[in-house]
Amino acid sequence: MIALDEIDHKLIQSLARDATQSAGALGRHLGLSQPATWRRIKRLESAGILRGKRLRLNREALGFGVTVFLGVKLATKGHVSLDDFERAVSAIPEVQTVEHVLGLYDYRLRVVARDLADFERVLRRRIMTLPGAGAVEANVLLSEERLRGPLGS
Amino acid sequence: MLDDLDRRILRHWQADAGLTPVDLADLVGLTPGKVARRIVRMQEAGIIEGVGMVVDWAALGYTVEVSLRITLDKTQSNAFDMFLEAARKVAEVIEIQTFLGRVDVRLSIIARDMGHYQQIYRGDILTLPHIADIEALMHVARIKSDEALPL
Numbered sequence: 001m002i003a004l005d006e007i008d009h010k011l012i013q014s015l016a017r018d019a020t021q022s023a024g025a026l027g028r029h030l031g032l033s034q035p036a037t038w039r040r041i042k043r044l045e046s047a048g049i050l051r052g053k054r055l056r057l058n059r060e061a062l063g064f065g066v067t068v069f070l071g072v073k074l075a076t077k078g079h080v081s082l083d084d085f086e087r088a089v090s091a092i093p094e095v096q097t098v099e100h101v102l103g104l105y106d107y108r109l110r111v112v113a114r115d116l117a118d119f120e121r122v123l124r125r126r127i128m129t130l131p132g133a134g135a136v137e138a139n140v141l142l143s144e145e146r147l148r149g150p151l152g153s
Numbered sequence: 154m155l156d157d158l159d160r161r162i163l164r165h166w167q168a169d170a171g172l173t174p175v176d177l178a179d180l181v182g183l184t185p186g187k188v189a190r191r192i193v194r195m196q197e198a199g200i201i202e203g204v205g206m207v208v209d210w211a212a213l214g215y216t217v218e219v220s221l222r223i224t225l226d227k228t229q230s231n232a233f234d235m236f237l238e239a240a241r242k243v244a245e246v247i248e249i250q251t252f253l254g255r256v257d258v259r260l261s262i263i264a265r266d267m268g269h270y271q272q273i274y275r276g277d278i279l280t281l282p283h284i285a286d287i288e289a290l291m292h293v294a295r296i297k298s299d300e301a302l303p304l
Contacts, residue, residue: 001214015206048212053170056202057163057302064302086296093303098296101220104288112302139254149210149263150244
């Protein structure tokens with residue numbers, strides 16, 4: 001792991017918020033030259049700390065009114081291949097994230113839908129028919145905050 | 154409000170957020186100026202919120218990630234607000250979600266190792282107000298994480 005200083009931490013936080021800022025503009029904020037800022041960004045990228053850009057879209061504005069988290073337990077472990085399940089679940093467009101977890105459930109899925117009726121359709125036609133899917137628990141997302149995390153604190 | 158071209162721009166941009174308006178223009182067959190105008194319009198309408206870098210906490214040394222599913226003691230009228238306010242102050246909490254369902258709140262917590270996690274759990278989490286029950290899910294792997302919308 002590479003050693004990071006306070007400036008790296010600020011750089012990470014600033015780029016996580018807005019990746020469209022130029023190295024020059026970032027450098028002016030941090031008291032660095034444009035080339036020095038650029039070198040730091042490249043270093044963070046090659047260390048795998050900054051992993052590419054992501055477009056943030058407003059779900060509601062695009063008509064996706066419902067986000068549901070599903071805890072999925074596989075029905076018959078040993079008989080189903082995890083690979084088959086993962087491949088099939090990842091291919092569902094409404095499934096935004098798939099996490100393999102340990103605990104009460106085997107997988108945690110984030111599913112978006114236009115409304116509850118649309119969600120029910122996805123659940124019945126796509127999720128319940130997955131190879132090996134067993135018990136499913138659903139929690140409807142009400143609010144979500146992403147925090148800055150333990151950098152620079 | 155959005156037409157097919159807007160959706161195509163968003164689909165391509167969502168698949169690769171590093172694309173410039175010039176790249177997007179090539180992909181959808183419009184001039185860069187027209188694409189830029191559509192992007193501005195979608196930003197002003199609040200559809201596009203921005204482009205951010207993805208931070209890999211594991212590469213920063215936070216190799217443990219735990220989801221804590223928390224049920225609150227709802228006999229206290231302000232339990233949610235007090236809990237959320239206190240949870241926001243824990244540095245290792247990177248995500249807070251509230252739900253309608255069996256679980257009230259979920260916290261995403263990162264830690265350097267299991268010892269560090271234990272320390273956060275005992276010192277900062279169990280002391281949060283109005284907790285009735287906690288279940289932990291330990292992250293093993295991210296299979297899909299692009300968070301793309303099915304446009």
